[in-house]
Each structure stands twice: as C-alpha cells, then as structure tokens.
Amino acid sequence: MSKNDQLHDTLEQAQAETGMESTQDARMGEGVDSRFNSKLRQAFGHTPFILTKFDEFMNWVRGSSMFMLLFGIACCSIEMMHTYAVKHDLDRFGAGVPRASPRQADVIIVPGTIVSKFAPRMKRVYDQMPEPKFVVSMGSCTISGGPFQEGYNVIKGAEEVIPVDIHVPGCPPRPEALIYGVAKLQERIANGESAPVTVKPYELEEFGDLEQDELVQKLADEVDEDDLVMRYNWAESP
Amino acid sequence: MSLEEPRPPTESDVGVTAEGDLDYDELADLLGDHVVDREQHVNAEGFVIRPDEVEAVLSTLRDEAGFDHCSCVTAQEYQDRYESIYHLKKYDDPTQELSVVVPTPRDNPVSQSGAGVFDTAEWHEREAYDLVGVEYEDHPDLRRILLPETWQGHPLSLDYNQDQPQIVPLREHANPMEKRTKVPDDPDTMFVNIGPHHPATHGVLHVKTTLDGEQIADIDPDIGYLHRCEEQMCQQGTYRHQIMPYPDRWDYISAGLLNEWAYARAAEDLADIDVPEYAQVIRTMSAEFSRIAAHLLAVATFALDIYGDFTAIFMYGIRDREVIQNILEDLTGQRLMFNYFRLGGVAWDLPEPREEFFEQIRDFLDEWPERLEEYHNLLTSNELFQLRVVDTGVLPPEEAKSYGATGPVARGSGIDYDLRRDDPYGYYDELEWDVITDDGCDNFSRAVVRLKEMEQSARIIEQCVDLLEDWPEDEREIQSNVPRTLRPDPDKEIYRAVEGAKGELGIYIRSDGTDKPARFKIRSPCFCNLQTLPVMAEGEYVPDMIAALGSLDIVLGEVDR
Numbered sequence A: 001m002s003k004n005d006q007l008h009d010t011l012e013q014a015q016a017e018t019g020m021e022s023t024q025d026a027r028m029g030e031g032v033d034s035r036f037n038s039k040l041r042q043a044f045g046h047t048p049f050i051l052t053k054f055d056e057f058m059n060w061v062r063g064s065s066m067f068m069l070l071f072g073i074a075c076c077s078i079e080m081m082h083t084y085a086v087k088h089d090l091d092r093f094g095a096g097v098p099r100a101s102p103r104q105a106d107v108i109i110v111p112g113t114i115v116s117k118f119a120p121r122m123k124r125v126y127d128q129m130p131e132p133k134f135v136v137s138m139g140s141c142t143i144s145g146g147p148f149q150e151g152y153n154v155i156k157g158a159e160e161v162i163p164v165d166i167h168v169p170g171c172p173p174r175p176e177a178l179i180y181g182v183a184k185l186q187e188r189i190a191n192g193e194s195a196p197v198t199v200k201p202y203e204l205e206e207f208g209d210l211e212q213d214e215l216v217q218k219l220a221d222e223v224d225e226d227d228l229v230m231r232y233n234w235a236e237s238p
Numbered sequence B: 001m002s003l004e005e006p007r008p009p010t011e012s013d014v015g016v017t018a019e020g021d022l023d024y025d026e027l028a029d030l031l032g033d034h035v036v037d038r039e040q041h042v043n044a045e046g047f048v049i050r051p052d053e054v055e056a057v058l059s060t061l062r063d064e065a066g067f068d069h070c071s072c073v074t075a076q077e078y079q080d081r082y083e084s085i086y087h088l089k090k091y092d093d094p095t096q097e098l099s100v101v102v103p104t105p106r107d108n109p110v111s112q113s114g115a116g117v118f119d120t121a122e123w124h125e126r127e128a129y130d131l132v133g134v135e136y137e138d139h140p141d142l143r144r145i146l147l148p149e150t151w152q153g154h155p156l157s158l159d160y161n162q163d164q165p166q167i168v169p170l171r172e173h174a175n176p177m178e179k180r181t182k183v184p185d186d187p188d189t190m191f192v193n194i195g196p197h198h199p200a201t202h203g204v205l206h207v208k209t210t211l212d213g214e215q216i217a218d219i220d221p222d223i224g225y226l227h228r229c230e231e232q233m234c235q236q237g238t239y240r241h242q243i244m245p246y247p248d249r250w251d252y253i254s255a256g257l258l259n260e261w262a263y264a265r266a267a268e269d270l271a272d273i274d275v276p277e278y279a280q281v282i283r284t285m286s287a288e289f290s291r292i293a294a295h296l297l298a299v300a301t302f303a304l305d306i307y308g309d310f311t312a313i314f315m316y317g318i319r320d321r322e323v324i325q326n327i328l329e330d331l332t333g334q335r336l337m338f339n340y341f342r343l344g345g346v347a348w349d350l351p352e353p354r355e356e357f358f359e360q361i362r363d364f365l366d367e368w369p370e371r372l373e374e375y376h377n378l379l380t381s382n383e384l385f386q387l388r389v390v391d392t393g394v395l396p397p398e399e400a401k402s403y404g405a406t407g408p409v410a411r412g413s414g415i416d417y418d419l420r421r422d423d424p425y426g427y428y429d430e431l432e433w434d435v436i437t438d439d440g441c442d443n444f445s446r447a448v449v450r451l452k453e454m455e456q457s458a459r460i461i462e463q464c465v466d467l468l469e470d471w472p473e474d475e476r477e478i479q480s481n482v483p484r485t486l487r488p489d490p491d492k493e494i495y496r497a498v499e500g501a502k503g504e505l506g507i508y509i510r511s512d513g514t515d516k517p518a519r520f521k522i523r524s525p526c527f528c529n530l531q532t533l534p535v536m537a538e539g540e541y542v543p544d545m546i547a548a549l550g551s552l553d554i555v556l557g558e559v560d561r
Helices: A011-018 A023-027 A039-044 A048-064 A075-084 A119-128 A175-190 A214-219 B009-013 B024-034 B051-065 B121-131 B230-236 B256-270 B277-307 B312-332 B354-378 B383-389 B397-402 B407-411 B443-469 B525-530 B533-537 B542-552 B556-560
Strands: A067-069 A097-099 A107-111 A134-138 A166-168 A204-206 A228-232 B035-040 B045-049 B069-077 B081-089 B098-105 B110-112 B135-137 B166-170 B189-194 B206-212 B215-222 B493-499 B504-511 B517-523
Touching: A048 A175, A075 A107, A075 A134, A075 A175, A075 B312, A107 A119, A107 A175, A119 A204, A119 A228, A119 B166, A134 A175, A166 A175, A214 B166, B024 B035, B024 B045, B024 B051, B045 B051, B051 B081, B051 B098, B051 B110, B069 B121, B069 B493, B069 B504, B069 B517, B081 B121, B081 B504, B098 B110, B121 B135, B121 B525, B206 B542, B215 B533, B215 B542, B230 B517, B256 B277, B256 B493, B256 B504, B277 B312, B277 B383, B277 B443, B277 B542, B312 B354, B354 B443, B383 B443, B383 B542, B397 B407, B407 B443, B407 B525, B443 B542, B517 B525, B525 B542, B525 B556, B533 B542
Parallel strands: A067 A097, A067 A107, A107 A134, A134 A166, B045 B098, B110 B135
Antiparallel strands: A204 A228, A228 B166, B035 B045, B069 B081, B081 B098, B189 B206, B206 B215, B493 B504, B504 B517
C-alpha cells in the first residue's frame, strides 16, 4: 500500500501530506469543461476516491433523467411530438419529461429551421437554461440550413448560434433516429463529455458595441444603444 | 341559426351568364373607365386599373358584382414596373374568378390600399411591401410583417443583394413592467408577450397582447419567426422535380400531400398536363389520409390547449396518426415529407402486395367510427370542454368572409365553402360525401367541423379503395407523358387553389419561358385565418384567446412560408 492510498483523517492532512493540487483543478483538465462544476463537487471535492465515483454518479444521474425543453419550431417538432408520445415513448429512456420553462430543462432539442428573426430568441431561451445544459439539433435545417440553405433569411445551422452536442440528420429524422440521438447524448453525458462552449459567429450584443459601419449608422435612429441585437454577416456564412 | 344576410339576387347576377360563367365584357362595362387594359390569365381575366383607383374598383366589384372573397394579393417586380394582383372570387361559386391588376412605376411603386374594402388585404399588402417593396397608400398599418423591422431591402425585388449584412434586434428582453405597461390612451393596461417560444402558440408565433385587467384590450399577432423563404426556394427550382419537395414543408402537419396537390394542380393547368384517372383516385385517397392526420393533430393539440391534457386525447390522436403515417409510409416511402405527387400523376403505384395494403386501410376504416366516437365522448360531449369553448372566440360570417377565412374556420362560421365540391378537381366530384358546416361560429363549432370532416374523409377513402381494388390491371396508368423539361409559354399567369387541411391553399405562378417560375406566390389559408384572431379574442380572457388560437389550427410553416 503506497503512501498516497492511505486514508487520512482530515482534508488538510491529506493535502499537506500528498502535496497534490485540488482534485477539482486536476479534473478541470482536458476533456471536461467548466460546465461540470457544481456546488456538490466543491463541497466534497478533496478526497479523490469518493470524488471520482461521485462524479461518475452525477453524470449517470444527469444522463438518466433528462428534462427536455418543450420547444417546437418547424416540421421536425411534429416528429419530436411523436417521439414523446405513444409508440416511441422517449420517456422509456429516461429522457421524456418535456418542460415548458427553460429554467427547468437540461436538454434543448432544436427541431426546425432557424431564421434571422428567431435566432436571437432561441439564443435567449438557451441562455435561460441552467448549467449543465445540452443541445440536440434535429434535422438538416439545424445542421446546415437544409433545403432552405440558400434562403435570404435562413441561419445556416444551429451551431451558428448555440453549441450543439448531437446532430440528428434527416428531413425530418424519424422518431427512431431522434431516440438514437438522445441515447448517444446520454452515453456522452455518462462519459462526462460535452460540446465545448465557444463563441459562435452570431452572438447577442448591445447595439452600441457593434463596429461602426454604414449599416449601423443607418439604423442608429431606429435602435437604442443598449438594445440587444444579432448581426448577420451573410457573405461569411458557410 | 344562420347569421348570413341573404343577398338581393340581382347583386351577384351582374356579369354572370345564364350558364353560370362570368361575362367579362359586362364586368368591364360595370367598371367603365376604370379598366385601362385587359389581360388573359389562365384561370381568369385580369383587369388592369390605375393605382389610385383600387378602392373604387374593389368596392364596386364586391358590392355590385358579388366578388366577396379576396383570395390573395400577389405583388411582383418586372423589369419596367411593379404589379399587384388582387385575386377575387365568390364564396358562392369560386370558379367565378377575376384578377385586378395594378401596375405601378418602378421609380414610384405606390398604389392605393385595398384594405378598406377587404380586411384580408391588410396583411397581404404588408407582405407585399415587406418582400417586394410595393407601397400602399392609406394602408392602416404599413410595416414589415415577415422580416424584422430593421431589415434592409426587399428580398423578392430584382436588385436585392442577399449577401449584405443585416442587424436584428431582440426587444423582448426589456422589462415588460417598466415602460410598456401603459398604452397612451389607457393608463391601466398591461403588456404581455406570448411567444414566440410558448407551448400554446402552436409553433413560433408571437402574440403581443395588451391586457385591461384580465381581458384582452388589444392583440397583435407578430409572425415571421419561421419565414424560410419558401417562395424564393420555389422560384429557384425547376417545375418538373425541384419544386415538389417544398410544398410538403408548408403545412407540415402530415398535410404534405394536400400541399403537393396545390402545386401539382397549378403547374398542370399552367403547362396543360393531363392526369390519368387512376392517378387521380390515388391522389384523392392519399390526400384524404393527409387531411385526417392533420385534423387529428389539430384536435389533439386543441385538447392540449384546453385541458392541458397530455395524456388521453393527445396520445389518442398521436396513436391514430401513427396508423395513418404507417399507411402513407407504405405508399410514399416517407412518414411526413412525402414527395409523392409528380406533375402528371404520382411517383409510383400502390405497394405490392396490393391486397395487404388494402387490408391495412380497411382495418383502419373499420376501427375508425369507434375511434371517432371516442373523440366525441372525450371532447364534444364533455361538459368541461363545452364550458371552455361554447360561445367563446365568436367569428361572425361577414367578418370571416372579409378576412378571407376558409377551411374549417369558415365552415365553422356557417359558410358553405369547400373547393373540393365548389371548384372540383381530382376525383372528388365522382364520389359521395358531404361538406360539413356549423352555424355556431365559436371555438366549439370549429372543433366539431374538424371531427365531422374526418368522418367524411374516411367515406371518401373507402370509396377510393373500392375503386382501386377493382381497377383493371392493364389500365393502371400512374403518370401521363410529361416532357423532361417544362417550359411554359412566357408571361402565362395562373392562380389555382385546392382545399388544403386548413382551407384554400392557392398558388400563383407566372412563367417567363424558362424552366423555372418567374414568380411563385403561395396563398396560405393559415395566414388569412390567423388575421381573424383579433376579432375572436379582443374583449375576451387570455384562456379564451388561447382556445381561439387553438381552434384556428394554424401551422406556422404555412403562415410564414
């Protein structure tokens, strides 16, 4: 039995003897992002043996009881309803409790085409969800704009606006495909993986913070300095 | 009780021959000097008028010639001018059509508004202003409707640059209690945003509501959260194959086949394509399955709105939809986006073995009366349901007509109008079925109409199956001969409608001699039906507004297109 494996009476004793950095910091390394930080982890966060198990336990809990946001956009939401309802019954997999409020939801399924007017609202709904949160994008529209990609008003995929964990292709995907996607998400959550949070091409900003150009000056009379806006640079969209 | 006022018989007789056809010369005489020129469209004649005489012409045609249905307003830009077309019809006989064409110069595209005559023109003209850039004088509220108010340019105009950047504001983040609690003339009102993300708005509809106490003082449906450029997509596609997948995505509640039929009918009439009888029977049968599936979801989500009932009725509705989707999947290969119709017929014949397929349908039909009975027990004969919906959301027939309401919404207001019977297409005129109407004009009537229509649809399907079973094997022609590339003659224009799940689904196509349409305009029934929401909801409580919205059965894909 090596020294490190011995049990210690107090946390301080343990840290002093092993000289290790806190487990929390150690765990914040590669592969796990800061969204997995929790009060519980901070409370228990110094005894490696328990912590590892607890972490896995929490991930298992998260994956096994996911509250979905009741969020319908377009055609895919019809298939999403079928996935929730009889026959396919997503609840069998511990993922079928639709919540009407984003404050109570863990997972947002984005079921449909996102257009310029809706993207800021969707971003707002996503921001209102508590951490940790996960995104399943459903259908071709949320991958690339799908059949409407060439439209003047269509965002070329959900990832232009919010981070996405799982893409489910199809137009629309069958309920079975969505269930497979959700099961894959559960698998990833159980493994402690999630999509990295990065700055997306289209963010909500205050109008006053935008770079001054012709368009901003033209709209200066119509939009307040502190109004939130989303600026679309269509020419740079993929 | 019918609220409809009987018209004096002389009124609608102007310009109608003894055979019931339109006499355009007599109509032109009626309008006198207003008519500058006359055009021939495939569906009707077009009277060209001056842009400052729109209101006079439209009111004369409505009051003296009986054109009480402004089906659609199409705006488009030519190289040398802008043009607005008012597609007029009669609720009594929709085959009597007339187009009023209003050209305006390119440098000053201002034309008089028709909103003073037909209420429905208000939104249509806002859309025309938003997408094409025609301005309407004396319009009560001319602002963008589908695109954000800060949008630059008019995307369906000829010189629109799609790559220019756009800025879209998110104004709903403001605290509603701060400034907007008060409207200027009434200090005690409160402003509430309902949607665009809300479980009861049936998609991404945003309803700006002003409350006075608990009652709705003012309501303004804000649409465009699902405006995915359907018209542009269709204008970029070729007639033969590339357009057909898009109609499935307008009204996506499994009503795809009905939408496909709208495009098929317009394009077939435009390019003079015949459809074999066998294909028409298949079309009729499959389209009615689509209608049942669409109405089922309408009823299921209506129950969800009224009771918050995610268990019984909603699940029953979904269960029966699954059965229909299985049948349609066997037929078309897809559960939701069928892409099954082709110009000149359908994609392929019924699946083999045919007996098994027919048996599947017969099983469904055998069970269907019992299922419907169950819906009636749970809904229409349920006192809780009746308390919520009887005498709420009242839509008088005159208002319904003025707003261009069609489908179950119009029929729930006692308007006997169904294009399947009044402007027959497909195989409907050979079959035995009834048009359902109800004079209640309230939320209850609209739900009852939908439930009874499903019964009629099942009747139609049964007759089609009988026909198909006995169809001789060597006469099963599923497609007529259609040229590989369709190029209708230049400047041929057509406006054709079919009875979609939600009402009159019309399509205007103008060809320019190429293999793609120069203008493709969709007349969405939901778009027109949604305009009646303020009539139903103002003065009522919020829950009644939600019930009214549910009974309208809008689908945002079709409202916004």
